[in-house]
Amino acid sequence: MNAGAEGGAGGHPASAVLHTAWLAEDRGERMRLVGGLRPPGSVALRSRYRHLLDPEAAPGPCDPGLTFAAWSACVSLEERGDIAVLRNDSETATGVFTELLGRETSPALRVVTVNARVGLGDVAFAAGDNETAAREYETALEIAGADGYRFGRLRALVGLGHLTLIAHSARTARTRFEEAADLANALGDPLFAANSALGISECAERLGDLEASVGHALAAYTTYLEVRSPIGEGNAALRAAVVLHRLKRRPEAGEWYERAHEAYKAAGNPMGLTNALSGLGDVHLDAYEIDDAERCYEESLRTAESAGLLLSRANALQDLARVARARADWEDAVVRFRVSLAAYRELDEIIGVSNAYHRLAEAYEELGSGGDALSARMDALVAVEEYRATHRDDRSQREYRDRFRGVYTRALDAATRHGSPGAFAVAADCLAGRRLAGLFEESARAAADSAELSLLQELLVRADQRLVGHRRGAAGRAARGETPSARRQRIVGLLGAVGVRHGLVEQAETSLEDLLATVYLPPREEGEALLDALPDGCHTVQTLLDPTDRHILRWLWREPDGTCHLGTTELAGRAVEMLGLLGGSGDERADLRLGDLAPLRDLLPAPVNEVLAGQTGARLVLIPVGELWLVPWSAVPLSDGRVLGECAAYVLCPSLTVQRQLAVRGRRPVPAGPRQVYLWRSPFVRHHELEAFRRSAHWDVTVLSTAAQAKQRLRSGAHAMVVAGHGRPTPGLGHYLELDQDVWLLLVDLVGADSPGLLAFIACWAGAIPGHGPTDPLSLATLALAAGSSEIMATVGELADSVPASHYVERVLDTRGGQALPDTVLAATRWLLSQEGARSERIHHWAPVVPLGTFYPAPSMA
DSSP: OOOOSSSSSSGGGGHHHHHHHHHOSHHHHHHHHTTTTOOOOOOOEEEHHHHHOOTSSSSOSSSSTTTHHHHHHHHHHHHHHHHHHHEEEEEEHHHHHHHHHHTOOSOOOHHHHHHHHHHHHHHHHHHTTHHHHHHHHHHHHHHHHTTTTTHHHHHHHHHHHHHHHHHHHHHHHHHHHHEHHHHEEEETHHHHHHHHHHHHHHHHHHTTTTHHHHHHHHHHHHHHHHHHHHHHHHHHHHHHHHHHHTTTTEEEEEEEEEEHHHHHHHHHHHHHHHHHHHHHHHHHHHTTHHHHHHHHHHHHHHHHHHTTTTHHHHHHHHHHHHHHHTTTOOHHHEEEEEEEEHHHHHHTTTHHHHHHHHHHHHHHHHTTTTHHHHHHHHHHHHHHHHHHHOOOOOHHHHHHHHHTTHHHHHHHHHHHHHHHHHHHHHHHHHHHHHHHHHHHHHHHHHHHHHOOOOHHHHHOOOOHHHHHTTTTTTTTOOTTOHHHHHHHHHHEEEEEEEHHHHHHHHOOOOOHHHHHTOOOOOOOOOOHHHHHOOOOOOOOEEEEEEEEEEEEEEEEEEHHHHHHHHEEEOOOOHHHHHHHTTTTTHHHHHTTTTTGGGGGGSSHHHHHHHHTTTTOEEEEEEEEEEEGGGGGGGGOOOOOOGGGGGGGGEESEEEEEEEEHHHHOOOOOSSSSSSSEEEETTTTOOOOOOOOHHHOTEEEEESSHHHHHHHHHHTTOOOOOOOOOOOEEETEEEEEEEETTTTTEEEETTTTTOOSEEEEEESSTSEEEEEOOSOOOHHHHHHHTTOSSSSEEESSSSOOOOOHHHHHHHHHHOGGGGGHHHHHHHHHHHHHSSSTTGGSBGGGGGEEEEEEEESSSSSBBB
């Protein structure tokens, strides 16, 4: 926004001088004319002034033959449009900027067009039309870049940054604001430097760095004071007040809200006034000055409705619902929060939606309506998940999961308190990740599709249209017949494309994680069905760390008869520290002994621990979510002094959804007699010679002669395959398995493959990648599950290339009569730990080996 100007821009004293400089033949003459001028306050004139001083601008004349009358008409119209935007007069602003598009005077330096496009973007943004705003800012950015108009690029970047902050990702927005700040400093424009700092401040708040956010806001405020920009002062004061309030520094927050209110009155900006009034109301509400708070909120609502500010109106409605909450009028609070929720849903404003659901659930709890409270918690979770699903890059999906982690915690807590295993299953499965589950569905669809494109190509070129199909009918549809989420889907894609086309984000090869983000499957109300799909005769434990407190373990236990239990366990500090160690790939992990894992006894719920202790052979499906996937579960201690691997036949599965898909797909038939298996052993493996395996009467082993053959067999639907090599986690690729000199198996090699029914990876980290935090366990092994494998032996850590490890692996592979891998892992672990001194040895000889998949009915014989 501009700092205001005395008189129209066309008649400003500097206007004639700038026009003359605009027509100057050389840079020296241009500098002689402009060098002594003070920067004009009007952005219409300042845009020309900054371009004339830009050391990277092309030499003059900027627009040969441009008359002063045409110059004055354009800058006057631009200033009129900017003032209309400032006053939220969208009709006038739209008319002015549209007229300007037809007044462009230069084909080579389209300043008028760029400024008009930025203005139209500002109008659309203020009206909540994010799609139009994104297109206008992008067009301005493209033209400014082509014409070398860096001040125009700066203006478009600031607008695009604010839009990105709302509709996409705070990290991406920060990148855009940082580029804008660099441009503003290079061009010497303090006003836009302050605008950029303000954007960076908001990004810092979103990303959790509150002190930095205050610092950026106060620095911006100082600059705005210096350049006499009331609207800027209001924006910076408001930003500082909001963050100070979050920091519990209420007196300071109240002072800055008052400053913002006065500045917005001076600027005549209704949107700013609504925000300042809301903040002042919050300060009163915190002090339990309820009547004063209500007056502020009511004034904010009147201002918003008078100016047609839909988001400000929704905020004011929410604020008034909070007044009812403060008065403990819970029935009125329910009604008011539902009204604000509808307003936020119409705008597809996820922060407001999640907050409204949260307050609504609290009100229901106060009314003793636990079912309604749980429903509201789950609706909030589904809303966040659908919002995440719209973003087709892994970084943004993680950012939304982290930003709204409280939504997940509250849903899990409500499910536990109200005894709803189905709700818990849905919430936990959302945190377990939906990309693998989506890939299962895509793999099945691709297998039945006769199209020539491979699955991987389809992931690159085809949008996931299932998202719209999963929406709830016509509920919440906009007047033009389109859901807000469908509109958001286009906006997010557009904002991402702007970044790629205009270099606003770091250029990098598309990662597999981003490809799989496109098959993200949004959740539905399917918890009971997920639990019903679990195999008969098995215990099932789904366990995860609380998203907001890593000391709290949340769990679901389903007994073999279908009875479900929910609970929480408080983990000791030593357990949390050990989980942190297991989540990395440091040398300390490889040096662990059984005694070091004693703090992990509580990872299995106490009642499950008691049931498993003292018996051998119980079947257990383990669904460890997030970082718990990296635990060497065979070595987790039980209460009777034994460990899980020698006590239960267990299997790891990435999520309940994946388990159900595996169950539907079923196990491939096991042929009678020796089972055909292909073997590839990297020449760089020293000790895993697998001699006993090769001689086994239960296997018909074909040793492959080249690494290329091994890669081909891994994709060709073989019955069984064993691959031994050195696996290494690596930035960018995630993980690779060294098959031979300069021949690697990458994660992407298994996307769209038809992998062997039984697959054994004798390699480090084949089943998990360290350092990736609470998300889908994307790995060679889990991708092979999606690609067709029914049973997998893999590793969740470093497996020693040693004689003891080789003996252990061969015991696991001793699958007599089609025996399932969980049973052979149990037998091998019991054998190993019965050896003298085995319990005091490093566990990396055996514990990282885990069976993946599920339990199937007794195998049929083909």
